[in-house]
Amino acid sequence: RMVAAVLAGLSLLSLLTCGYLAWGSRRGGAGEAPGSPLGEEPADGVPRSQPHIIFILADDQGFRDVGYHGSEIRTPTLDKLAAEGVKLENYYVQPMCTPSRSQLITGKYQIHTGLQHSIIRPTQPNCLPLDNVTLPQKLKEVGYSTHMVGKWHLGFYRRECMPTQRGFDSFFGSLLGSGDYYTHFKCDSPGICGYDLYENDNAAWDHDNGIYSTQMYTQKVQQILASHNPRKPIFLYIAYQAVHSPLQAPGRYFEHYRSINNINRRRYAAMLACLDEAINNVTLALRRYGYYENSIIIYSSDNGGQPMAGGSNWPLRGSKGTYWEGGIRAVGFVHSPLLKNKGSVCKELVHITDWFPTLITLAEGQIDEDIQLDGYDVWETISEGRRSPRVDILHNIDPIYTKAKNGSWAAGYGIWNTAIQSAIRVNHWKLLTGNPGYSDWVPPQAFSNAGPNRWHNERVSWSAGKTVWLFNITADPYERVDLSARHPEVVKQLLRRLSHFNKTAVPVRYPPKDPRSNPKLNGGVWGPWFKEDEKKKKPDKSKGANKQRKSKNKKKAN
Numbered sequence: 320r321m322v323a324a325v326l327a328g329l330s331l332l333s334l335l336t337c338g339y340l341a342w343g344s345r346r347g348g349a350g351e352a353p354g355s356p357l358g359e360e361p362a363d364g365v366p367r368s369q370p371h372i373i374f375i376l377a378d379d380q381g382f383r384d385v386g387y388h389g390s391e392i393r394t395p396t397l398d399k400l401a402a403e404g405v406k407l408e409n410y411y412v413q414p415m416c417t418p419s420r421s422q423l424i425t426g427k428y429q430i431h432t433g434l435q436h437s438i439i440r441p442t443q444p445n446c447l448p449l450d451n452v453t454l455p456q457k458l459k460e461v462g463y464s465t466h467m468v469g470k471w472h473l474g475f476y477r478r479e480c481m482p483t484q485r486g487f488d489s490f491f492g493s494l495l496g497s498g499d500y501y502t503h504f505k506c507d508s509p510g511i512c513g514y515d516l517y518e519n520d521n522a523a524w525d526h527d528n529g530i531y532s533t534q535m536y537t538q539k540v541q542q543i544l545a546s547h548n549p550r551k552p553i554f555l556y557i558a559y560q561a562v563h564s565p566l567q568a569p570g571r572y573f574e575h576y577r578s579i580n581n582i583n584r585r586r587y588a589a590m591l592a593c594l595d596e597a598i599n600n601v602t603l604a605l606r607r608y609g610y611y612e613n614s615i616i617i618y619s620s621d622n623g624g625q626p627m628a629g630g631s632n633w634p635l636r637g638s639k640g641t642y643w644e645g646g647i648r649a650v651g652f653v654h655s656p657l658l659k660n661k662g663s664v665c666k667e668l669v670h671i672t673d674w675f676p677t678l679i680t681l682a683e684g685q686i687d688e689d690i691q692l693d694g695y696d697v698w699e700t701i702s703e704g705r706r707s708p709r710v711d712i713l714h715n716i717d718p719i720y721t722k723a724k725n726g727s728w729a730a731g732y733g734i735w736n737t738a739i740q741s742a743i744r745v746n747h748w749k750l751l752t753g754n755p756g757y758s759d760w761v762p763p764q765a766f767s768n769a770g771p772n773r774w775h776n777e778r779v780s781w782s783a784g785k786t787v788w789l790f791n792i793t794a795d796p797y798e799r800v801d802l803s804a805r806h807p808e809v810v811k812q813l814l815r816r817l818s819h820f821n822k823t824a825v826p827v828r829y830p831p832k833d834p835r836s837n838p839k840l841n842g843g844v845w846g847p848w849f850k851e852d853e854k855k856k857k858p859d860k861s862k863g864a865n866k867q868r869k870s871k872n873k874k875k876a877n
Contacts, residue, residue: 369462369552369682370657371614373605374674375598376423376556377650378416378470378563379639381624383631383763384591385650390631391763392588393575396599397652400616404654405701406664411712411744412622412671414639414646414756416472416496418715419621419671420558424473424485425451426675426694428713430820433828436719439474441495441507442832444849446474447485452690454675455486458554461684464488464547468539469558472496476836478847483519491518491539493532493560494845500532500560500567505845513838513845522844531569532560533590537597541604549609552682557601562590564628569593581766587629615655615681617674622646626761633762636798641756642714642742644798659702667707668744673697713820714742719827723753725784732807734814737786743817747793750803750813752786760797789813 384390386398387406413419417438418429424447429435432448439445447453455465467482469492474480482490493515498505506512516523526535540557547553568589575592579585598618605611623646624630625639637643651669672694679686680696695708717740726738731752735741740753789803789810803810835848 370655371549371552371605371610372458372463372554372678372682373601373614373616374423374554374556374678375601375616375618376420376469376558377594377618377620378558378560379622379625379628379630380562380591380620380650381626381630381632382620382635382645382648382650383633384562384587384624388650391579392591394591394595396595396602397618397650400598400602400618400654401652403661404616404652405658405660407651407653407669407701408664409666410619410649410651410669411647411714412619412649412651413715414622414641416470416563416621420471420473421447422670422672422693423674424453424455426454426672426690426692427451428672428693428715428820430713430716430824431691431693433825435715435824436717436827436829438496439472440832441505441845442511442834442836443474444476444830444833444836445828446476446480448828449479452687453486454678455554455556457486457675457679457684457686458552458682459486459488461552461682463552463554463682465554465556466490466543467556467558468492468536468543469556470496470560470563471558475845475847476833476849478520481520481847487556489519489543491523492536492558493517497560497563497565499565501529503527503532511837513841513843515845517846522842522846531567531593533593533597534569536560537600540601544604544608544610547608549613553610554678554682559594559597561594562587562630564625566590566629579766580768581629583627583629584631584766585629612656615653615657615678617651617653619651619671620649623648626765629766631761631763631766634760634797636758636760637755638757638759638761641758642740642751643755643758644792644796646756647714647742648796653701657702660704663704665701665704667697667700668709668712669697669700669707670694670709670712673709677701710746711816712744713817714744716741716817716821716824718824719829721754723786726753726786730786731814732811734811735817741817743813743820744792745813745816747791748809748813749790749792749798750810750817751788752814752817754786755788 384392386394387401413422415438417434421432421434425432432451459465465487467487467490471482471494475494495505495515498515503514503516504512505515514522516526536559566583566586568586572589572592576585576588579588605614623632623639632638632645635645635648637645639646675694676686676692676696677698681698697707699705700707720740722738726736728736730737737752742751787803788801789806790798838845841848
């Protein structure tokens with residue numbers, strides 16, 4: 320009875336929380352499960368071996384920006400889910416949006432998909448290569464219903480690139496990397512602006528009601544869970560827009576953060592507070608509709624935080640867009656009744672590519688031998704505390720990023736050109752070459768003023784021409800002591816490993832912008848514009864048109 324009372328209280332509270340209005344009402348709202356008490360299992364009581372998989376991806380959440388990492392921002396839901404699950408404290412992603420998402424959905428490093436440089440821009444005729452099998456496609460093969468809600472950012476220039484063509488039964492969200500949280504409009508450059516909210520393959524104009532995206536996405540998730548049969552396995556990929564810029568949040572979430580003087584940090588805190596409540600509502604929906612006991616909830620950020628946009632990675636070095644730990648070491652945890660070692664911390668090496676084989680194996684799927692994955696099945700590592708099968712991570716090799724002026728083959732012992740931006744982790748060691756990006760440590764006091772204040776930042780004055788760094792990440796996770804001069808043999812070993820990876824790389828896909836992508840040419844909407852067989856089809860279309868004209872003329876004559 321006490322449990323029922325508590326859950327009832329939470330249900331009532333959630334009426335006021337982010338995104339819960341869709342199903343919190345006792346008067347037969349969209350979220351009311353008829354005859355199904357909150358948390359009740361299906362009536363047949365038959366155990367289901369295939370778990371429900373809920374993958375929640377936050378956007379630009381900094382390493383420090385969760386309560387259990389010491390943040391001043393309150394995240395009670397994330398703290399509770401992580402405390403009752405397994406915290407991943409040696410968990411890595413990529414430093415930007417597209418790379419992390421592509422590696423999650425394919426289980427492959429960027430160098431093996433051609434997406435090793437930057438992100439996919441709105442005007443580029445580019446997308447995740449169509450010959451790559453995706454996670455939702457593999458899950459569909461074994462009977463999963465697959466749904467995506469939120470940010471895609473894996474390209475859309477052709478209709479074949481859209482989420483519904485890449486394995487998802489349904490899609491509701493945005494195609495681009497960012498946009499207004501209320502209007503869902505995005506300008507890529509002056510005059511190149513358009514609407515970016517989709518339901519499946521069409522612009523979702525009917526949902527253009529000025530609803531904050533975190534709330535809107537949560538309501539959609541609740542609708543999906545309410546309408547799906549919990550006896551059948553579901554894969555739900557929830558890629559929230561928050562806490563990516565622009566920094567926007569409903570007014571009531573600022574309530575606890577008036578004392579934060581830095582306006583960007585204050586807005587960021589409000590956005591994260593709303594996100595935390597949204598995840599609470601997703602979890603309550605899983606219980607209400609009978610999914611929870613057979614579910615696996617995975618939470619991850621897609622990259623490090625951006626200090627200039629309110630994010631904090633302290634005490635890690637660097638930020639989003641860099642290969643320092645602050646750009647690639649992420650907040651992550653797994654919460655599930657199916658875990659064996661609940662309430663534990665996993666310090667084994669885990670990378671975002673590992674979810675692909677891990678989840679397919681849990682779903683009782685098959686991984687084809689011809690799919691050359693870079694990920695590993697790490698479920699036993701997470702659930703049972705066993706050693707990770709992973710001993711290294713290729714963070715990336717980007718051959719077209721701005722070259723380091725003083726990099727050379729000589730600096731790389733004739734093994735590697737250190738002008739090239741690259742980063743690799745092997746066991747305890749991490750090596751960086753080229754230009755790794757913004758390298759400051761940004762402590763909490765940097766956010767104490769009304770505007771960004773870099774006087775508090777810590778910097779290291781490098782010797783001129785430096786293009787190689789080596790760190791023992793286990794002993795020095797904050798990358799304060801460069802050991803490249805002290806351990807040249809280790810440097811050589813890691814450079815050889817880089818060279819080995821580079822031999823397997825495919826050409827970079829980073830085409831110039833296509834003027835046909837302008838939303839003005841597509842009904843004011845960002846969406847597919849490229850038709851590869853357009854010229855070939857024109858003669859057929861003209862013949863068909865002539866036939867139609869003739870038939871119309873006959874009808875008129877009659």
